[in-house]
Amino acid sequence: MSTEAEDRKLATRTHYRSILRSINQTICQLETDHIDQHDAKRAGIQQRSMSLESKSDNPSFFVPYEDEYVHSDDDEYPTYEPxxxxxxNVGQFHYYMQDWCGQSYPEDENKPEGIRFRSRAELGLGILAEVNNHHWHVSLICSAPAVTGPLPHVKCLMESEATGDNRLLRSEIVAIIQTMVARLNTKSLRPHIVAPVMLYSLVGPQHLRVLEAYFNGKNLIIGQTKLYDMRAKDMATIDLLTRWWLGFAKGETKSITVAPSS
Structure with a gap:
């Protein structure tokens, strides 16, 4: 028999899923790839700047992998072809990053990474893609390994044909919300009411940015890094991205610790 506290938490998770679906519907009704900031705010999305380099603006629910790692194969880098x-170009870069993220692992097996690759079915997700009018898809999905119990954190790698700028993309928002709703509807995660998502978003012409999203009880908070120009091979950036991909989950997810934003 469930306790009163468990019932309240279930009701909160149901309420949050409803709000997130409403945000998703509002964004999709715009029928545009790029979402202007005022439209995002009106829908219930709060944007913030984020940095993988500066600790003051780091992601709130993820940390990078600090130990040595190796990559099993050094594929030829897909230099941008104008x-x-x-x-x-984005498609070729996506294949490269998909392989790179999928085949990078700790040098010392006693210092494991903070991810576990999962299928959509394992996470209760449908198809994370659109092919009519809007063209994007999610390829890799990872969850955080359970420590004392299952954690709600998820990382995704996705590709969109849209050209990146400072605006959020429909594809990014839809992928984030669908993933978040699924995590808030997962029985094993019932103690959690926050389901953080880290998204590696590959966009045109051949760029990448990282987003972190969570729902704070009122708004969908989305932090976004700068657009990394990946038209030429930049191993320093690839190393940075790899460390955040292999890194660990953190943060309080069983209660809301961030004050609701206006």
Whole structure:
């Protein structure tokens, strides 16, 4: 028999899922790839700047992997080709990052990474993609390994044909919300009411940014890094991205500790 506290938490999770679905519907009704900041705010999304380099603006629910790691194969880097359609350049870069993230692992097996690759079915997710009018899809999905119990944190790698700028993309918001709603509807995660999502978003012409999202009880908070220009191989940036991909979950997810924003 459930306790009164458990019932309240279940009601909170149901309420949060409803709000997130409403935000998703509002964004989708705009029928645009790029979401202007005033439209995002009106929908219930609060944007903030985020940095993977500066500790003062680091993600709130994830930390990087600090130990040594290795990569099993050094594929040829897909240098940007200006005479080729951007969607093809992004696609080739996506294949590279998908392979790189999927085949990077700790050098010392006694210092494990903070991710576990999962299928959509394992996480109760449907198809994370659109092919009509809006073109994007999520390829890799990872959850945090259970320590004292299952954790709600998820990381995703996605590709969009849209050109990146300072605005959020429909694809990013939809992928985040669908993932978050699924985590808030997972039985094993019932103690948790916050379901953080870290999203590696590959966009045109051949750029990448990292987003972190969580719902604070009132708004969907989305932090976004700068757009990393990946038209030429930049191993310092690839190393930075790899460390955050392999890194660990952190933060309070069983209660709301961030004051609701106006």
């Amino acid at each position: 005479d080729v359609e951007d969607r093809l």
